[in-house]
Amino acid sequence: MITIDVDALGIPPGTKPFADGAVGALFYVPNPVPGLEGRTLVFKQAKPQTDLPTGLDRTQVLAQMRDVVAMRDAMTIAEVADLDDVTVWPLAVVRDGGNDDGILLDLIAPEFFVATKPSNGLAGKALFELQFLCTSAGYLDKMGISQSVTGDFVMRLAMAARLAYAIEIVHRHPVVFGDLHAKNAVAATQPFARVLLMDCDSVAELSDSGRVQLHGPCFTPPEIAAKQQKLQDQKTDVYKLGLCIIRILSPGKGGTQQTDPVNPTAIPGLLDHEGITLLRRAAGHARSERPTAAELREYLVRRVYSLVTLPELTSATLSHRVALRGSDIFVRWEQQYGTEVRIFGAGGWLLDGIDPGRHAAGYPIKPPTAGPIDVEVWNKHGPSRRVRAGYLDYYELPTLDIAAQLRGIPRPVISDLPALDAGAFQALQPYPVAIGPDVNLAYPALALDYPATPHGLAPGAPAEAVERAQHRANAAIDQTVGTAMKRLTRVLRGRLDKAPNKGDPK
Known part of the structure; x- marks a missing residue:
């Protein structure tokens, strides 16, 4: 487990946090941290006991933070990669004077922010929280947020599917996420739908009988409200997930309190009978009838595919498999319904933004290195399957080094040969003399x-x-x-x- 002293983070004394949560304040980290090089980090410092919500103990909060970091350390490389794709998971423990003081997190990427220009304030940036998908168009206008960032109605379904997938990834481990609500996850619609779960330091192992986890407003599970049980589990996670999905698909006034997929603000045509039944089970009182996060994700993905026309890439080939370095290689393809072609090469090389309407037959490329060449076709709904066009090999012309070529050839040395003075040519007679x-x-x-x-x-x-x-x-x-x-x-x-x-x- 990575631990670091707070003084090594380089945060100047007296610095104010750039954001504040229920249990911690966030500070930018100026200095690199050993073991986390190349990452832009944030320090989440646990709040003093007097500032914590009622019922939370600071010692217990810090202990749970340490446990969440330890969970990640115990995962495989593949599991960590999946987790980092859908969560802002704690990476390291920060100590102050020998005692735990908080955790280090990745700074959330720019694509999860939206531009704001409220009518009574200054222009700025705000995290694109899922709650923006539940609000009315009038609220977005008041905040100065372009309605285009929410995407079309099918994009809402896609983001609901991504949220279900994120909870599915967390539930692959014996843990409970806990404090899931529409302000505790952020979204991005460009270049495709993505969702990140925040405040993952409240995640707890199911075996931890002393865990304390919060509930967002209007997200308390009925069994907890009725005091039928005290601790949350994966069934209560699914209840909160079901409410999030219903509210994402029900924008407008009162949308943040909706509990039924069929309601006055629900977008017509997005859900069929199967989906309505599944979400009613997820947000219902009968715990045993609630589906899993994986079942919700599977349905939502199928439903998205039934409502959109994804691009189809039927073939991709190279004009040459072996070529002189620096010469053009032509990538040919056959596709349908695509609006953009992307070509991938070795070492992360990417050529995107290719218009298949203007380049219907293919496109010339000059990859910097040899290796596999892959092709994808995109439209606003997502990508086609990736197709291998071929493996490109380069050959090089040998360099011509005259000095090196002549280095091994012997040259005669004529030491007694006098040099011919240029003036001798002027002394020669213009006719023969014997x-x-x-x-x-x-x-x-x-x-x-x-x-x-x-x-x-x-x-x-x-x-x-x-x-x-x-x-x-x-x-x-x-x-x-x-x-x-x-x-x-x-x-x-x-x-x-x-x-x-x-x-x-x-």
Whole structure:
């Protein structure tokens, strides 16, 4: 179990709580807590004895908080994940001077808040408590809360199903939730229906005969009110759950006191005969006839599916299974009734917001890593089943490193080769010279008298005349060069014939 001293939380002395509950005040935690890194935390400090509701003992409240943290520690990883999805469950115990002082909780995510702008106050944010689903449109207007946040009538059914699922998750363990009411759970409608149970520090094990748990206004079970029993259990949880569902589906004046699924404010058509019967059993006096939270969840889910058209994804494929990194891969799909396509890749990669109307055949993607590619189709009622389009593999072009390629090739070293001075090119004669001890072949450069390029033709002369003139000029140049080369050849032969013969070279 994680325990931490209150001074290590970094809460400045004199800080006022940002929220207040029946048994505790809430403070933001500035410092990270070992074992809970990466989580945004809240400190719930148990109130002094004088501020607690009548019948509650602070020592008992703190002991129950510690027990709830211990319950979570005893669960498997999968059980903890399920619990964290539907509750704000205590994570650690906070101590002050060696004594328990409260617990640490996760800060509730932003999607569970709604914007408010009351007519007589400042704009702000408020937790979207389930009670907002029970109130009238006039109350929401007075609070400056957009009626769109409640969703349509089917969304109410979906949130009722999520609430039943949350209690079902808690009831998988031998515990009783206890203080369930419309202000003790928060909801979100975007991007889909979600519900979180709050004040889970009042959860108690069924084996705890000394547990004390509260009741919200208009949520006291009949067997408790009649003093037929003192302790709450999972049957009383189902009674309170049934009342919550009836009131979620009965918005308007007096909705928060409704106990029958058939009443003047009930939304017509949401429940059929099976649902009405099931909720009357849940909120009835006969404990033995109450269904389980799982039975309520199963009915509500079936009813939602009967009233909506969920998207259908019939196939998903990849244009290529192996591709060069950086190239486009085309994801193809066939779907019905969807308004958004989401593509999932390895490592949490997600591409969403794809309009299947504009991209009916598919969409090009460039995932950063290889791995499985999955596709989902969504509409306002929820997602289709997720379909595996395929497993994508990348191949890489090898990098071209010339230095590395030449590193193993031997290179000859010519140490005696002199460097060629650039000025040497300017000293070279423009004609060949042969010099020997007995032969002097120096000969002045021949002056070649090239005929002038034909000229004198009038501008615009016929092409045939220009071509004939050019041909005569080229022939004259060839004759001049040929004559000069013959003269040079005769001179060289004459000089060589006159050179003395000193025998074979040795």
